[in-house]
Amino acid sequence: MYQFFVDKPFKEGTIINNHYEVVRVIGTGSYGIVYLCKDLRSQKNRVIKQLRPSKHRSKKEVELFEIETSFLRTLNHKKMPILYETFTNNEDFFYVMSYIEGxxxxxxxxxxxxxxxxxxxxxxxxxxxxxxxxxxxxxxxxxxxxxxxxxxxxxxxxxxxxxxxxxxxxxxxxxxxxxxxxxxxxxxxxxxxxxxxxxxxxxxxxxxxxxxxxxxxxxxxxxxxxxxxxxxxxxxxxxxxxxxxxxxxxxxxx
Missing domain, CATH: 1.10.510.10 (Transferase(Phosphotransferase) domain 1)
Known part of the structure; x- marks a missing residue:
């Protein structure tokens, strides 16, 4: 019940970190919510993954999220996502990566x-x-x-x-x-x-x-x-x- 109320995805048009506009939710997983966003500075599509707010209290879940970003940071392959940045916003954890169309x-x-x-x-x-x-x-x-x-x-x-x-x-x-x-x-x-x-x-x-x-x-x-x-x-x-x-x-x- 707690997760149901806390983990509501951002609505279309929401601005994240001052310059990422939510286009739609791409998917939801056990510990993350994934959005297709438009970078209002570059006008390019980006993918943003958010750690579910209900997971903030779990050190293990936060560590898993950070481990995932560390893996993405080491990748340099045209058939895999590119990590652009990570940030926190009102205690929420996010990372931004390239949008792969398909x-x-x-x-x-x-x-x-x-x-x-x-x-x-x-x-x-x-x-x-x-x-x-x-x-x-x-x-x-x-x-x-x-x-x-x-x-x-x-x-x-x-x-x-x-x-x-x-x-x-x-x-x-x-x-x-x-x-x-x-x-x-x-x-x-x-x-x-x-x-x-x-x-x-x-x-x-x-x-x-x-x-x-x-x-x-x-x-x-x-x-x-x-x-x-x-x-x-x-x-x-x-x-x-x-x-x-x-x-x-x-x-x-x-």
Whole structure:
């Protein structure tokens, strides 16, 4: 009840920090509210994330918000947000980042009914793998790779939302390997999700994906290792090698 009354988003037209005009709410998460705003100084669109006011009393939530901004500050990739500034206003915590135009995969799949065949799904994974590799080289583990956090525009993929990201150590530990493999597992879940966009059930009873989907052997092998059904991957290179083998198998079919 407290959260309901305290966490009301700013209305359209509200001015934040004297020069950011709220255009609309983009989304709400468990600890943040995200707005599309116009920077009245530059006349450019920006994205502002606000820590939910109900979370101010939690040191842990404030720390998570600050950790997210620290991760964004280290990023320098055209397919990821750029952090412009952080500020507090009447005890509220905010950060400002670049606006990446595009619809997330979840909306494209559910609202525009976009589908991906096997080759297209693998190509999406190829783009996403490059972004995950970039993060892992910085010892950053996303930990929330899901279709709502992936934007797609003109077949170009962008990765957003680093609210659950974790920092590993330069020397890989068992904990770092676990976080790395969680990102790999999430890649497998995304790939499987994309592959199911072209699936229409022929049976009343749901069957395992290995029986429902007609896939090249190389794609099955890739999925089973990503999803840790078979030996889990421990390096991006191994995933990349198997991914390219799956893409090659699909080119033969074409």
């Amino acid at each position: 619809d997330n995969l979840e909306d494209q799949i559910f609202y525009t009914k976009k589908t991906f065949n096997e080759k297209e799904s693998l190509q999406i994974l190829e783009q996403l793998l490059e972004l995950v590799d970039y993060l892992h080289q910085k010892n950053i583990y996303h930990q929330d790779l899901r279709i709502p956090n992936i934007l797609l525009k003109n077949n170009e993929l962008f990765l957003i939302d680093f609210g659950l990201s974790k920092l590993g150590k330069a020397v890989e530990s068992a904990h770092s390997l676990k976080m790395k493999q969680q990102d790999y597992y999430d890649l497998g879940e995304i790939l499987l999700y994309l592959l199911y966009t072209t699936y229409t059930s022929k049976y009343k009873k749901a069957l395992p994906w290995t029986e429902e989907l007609s896939l090249e052997n190389e794609t099955v092998h890739l999925l089973k290792r990503l999803l840790q059904i078979n030996e889990p991957y421990s390096t991006i290179k191994d995933i990349s090698d198997d991914l390219h083998a799956a893409l090659k198998a699909n080119e033969k079919v074409d």
